[in-house]
Amino acid sequence: MKVLVIGSGGREHALVWKLAQSAAVEQVLCAPGNPGIAQEPKAVCVPANTTDADEVARLATDHKIELIVVGPETPLVAGLADELTRRGLLVAGPSQKAARLEGSKIFAKQFMRRHGIPTADFVACGDLPTARQNLNRWSGPVVIKADGLAAGKGVIVAANREEAERVLEPILAGRLVGESGRRVVLEQRLEGEEVSLLALTDSKTVLPLAPAQDHKRVWDDDRGPNTGGMGAYCDDSILSGETARRILDEIVRPTVDGLRAEGILYCGVLYCGLMITANGPQVIEYNVRFGDPEAQAVLFRLETDLAKLLAAVARGELHNEALTWKPGASVCIVASSEGYPGTYPVGRPIEGLERAEGGGAKVFHAGTAMKDGRVVTAGGRVLGITAHGPDLASATRAAYESASQIHFEGMHYRRDIGRKGLTRSRPL
Numbered sequence: 001m002k003v004l005v006i007g008s009g010g011r012e013h014a015l016v017w018k019l020a021q022s023a024a025v026e027q028v029l030c031a032p033g034n035p036g037i038a039q040e041p042k043a044v045c046v047p048a049n050t051t052d053a054d055e056v057a058r059l060a061t062d063h064k065i066e067l068i069v070v071g072p073e074t075p076l077v078a079g080l081a082d083e084l085t086r087r088g089l090l091v092a093g094p095s096q097k098a099a100r101l102e103g104s105k106i107f108a109k110q111f112m113r114r115h116g117i118p119t120a121d122f123v124a125c126g127d128l129p130t131a132r133q134n135l136n137r138w139s140g141p142v143v144i145k146a147d148g149l150a151a152g153k154g155v156i157v158a159a160n161r162e163e164a165e166r167v168l169e170p171i172l173a174g175r176l177v178g179e180s181g182r183r184v185v186l187e188q189r190l191e192g193e194e195v196s197l198l199a200l201t202d203s204k205t206v207l208p209l210a211p212a213q214d215h216k217r218v219w220d221d222d223r224g225p226n227t228g229g230m231g232a233y234c235d236d237s238i239l240s241g242e243t244a245r246r247i248l249d250e251i252v253r254p255t256v257d258g259l260r261a262e263g264i265l266y267c268g269v270l271y272c273g274l275m276i277t278a279n280g281p282q283v284i285e286y287n288v289r290f291g292d293p294e295a296q297a298v299l300f301r302l303e304t305d306l307a308k309l310l311a312a313v314a315r316g317e318l319h320n321e322a323l324t325w326k327p328g329a330s331v332c333i334v335a336s337s338e339g340y341p342g343t344y345p346v347g348r349p350i351e352g353l354e355r356a357e358g359g360g361a362k363v364f365h366a367g368t369a370m371k372d373g374r375v376v377t378a379g380g381r382v383l384g385i386t387a388h389g390p391d392l393a394s395a396t397r398a399a400y401e402s403a404s405q406i407h408f409e410g411m412h413y414r415r416d417i418g419r420k421g422l423t424r425s426r427p428l
């Protein structure tokens with residue numbers, strides 16, 4: 001089988017790496033890919049404008065691609081999966097209608113309300129007076145969310161009413177996150193611990209992946225601004241059996257069933273960003289694709305053939321599949337450029353990449369480029385250093401040992417990835 005992966009980040013590197021391990025896969029094309037992906041066995045990177053469905057379809061037809069896996073949300077929200085499916089291609093990734101779960105926070109919240117899926121109480125607002133009127137709706141702090149895609153920058157967890165007030169005018173005027181912010185969701189702030197639960201679904205069968213925890217803030221102890229994600233770990237013992245069951249019964253299955261009841265078939269990866277509150281799990285957000293860096297940690301533990309799984313997702317045959325996992329835990333540490341998530345320099349040479357993989361760890365490339373035959377930095381999040389171990393403590397040690405082998409000027413990574421899991425006295 002020949003597979004085409006769309007995207008160029010750490011998530012796509014992990015997808016290509018895992019897909020290439022399948023005996024059934026002879027080649028993995030990645031558009032546009034990155035220098036780390038280009039080094040994977042069976043992998044070939046090809047330049048392409050991945051928002052242009054005609055171009056992607058031509059690429060797929062020219063290379064006799066049998067399965068297309070779409071990594072990022074933007075092409076899904078723009079309808080890439082629909083266009084490719086219409087041309088007779090097999091795609092693992094939801095339709096434009098289904099992708100509204102991520103593309104519009106207002107759609108997602110109203111959908112959850114319609115189907116009784118637990119989430120924070122909210123109100124949707126499109127103008128300043130309405131938004132101001134609703135700021136006192138709840139006694140505690142309020143969260144303001146841009147309706148549209150905002151590359152992780154569209155959520156403001158306001159500490160108090162004054163901060164919320166300060167944000168409302170610029171976001172609604174389109175100055176904070178552009179057009180995405182002209183409508184917003186105001187919602188009640190939830191208290192608890194966050195967990196990412198991803199599931200594969202063909203709209204009938206739901207196969208939950210092992211749970212993971214992301215680290216959104218740039219500095220240790222969850223301080224500093226939000227980022228795309230500074231690291232993640234995957235460990236079954238994050239969740240108790242009871243909480244895992246509730247997530248499936250109260251959130252994941254009702255989401256897939258609710259969409260189907262509305263005539264929307266979801267075929268792909270459904271990512272549920274959850275807050276585990278005193279009243280049980282609640283949805284913070286949906287994503288319509290693998291998370292980054294959760295994908296790196298989760299796929300590192302997956303033993304099942306990913307190509308077979310994603311082809312079953314696309315064909316609507318997931319009922320024939322089951323998942324097996326490496327026991328233990330995996331950890332992905334993101335190494336970022338100095339200044340990220342603000343502005344950052346690029347073009348800095350990266351040393352120690354081979355050495356870092358010596359002990360069985362894997363370095364997934366996210367923002368790298370080739371310059372004069374050397375791998376250099378080319379993005380905010382540069383690398384995802386990933387390791388597995390028989391338990392979380394050993395996986396964490398292995399990932400940090402690997403990270404210590406790598407150097408580039410201004411390299412930053414959090415020193416506390418996995419700490420919440422190591423210090424938690426019992427599962428959530």
Ligand code: AMP
Pocket residue numbers: 120143145152155157187188189190191194216273284285
């Ligand atoms: P989102 O993009 O919706 O996942 O939001 C980004 C981050 O904001 C989440 O990972 C949470 O840390 C935080 N957040 C979002 N909504 C809430 C909420 N209702 N209560 C508390 N924190 C939230």
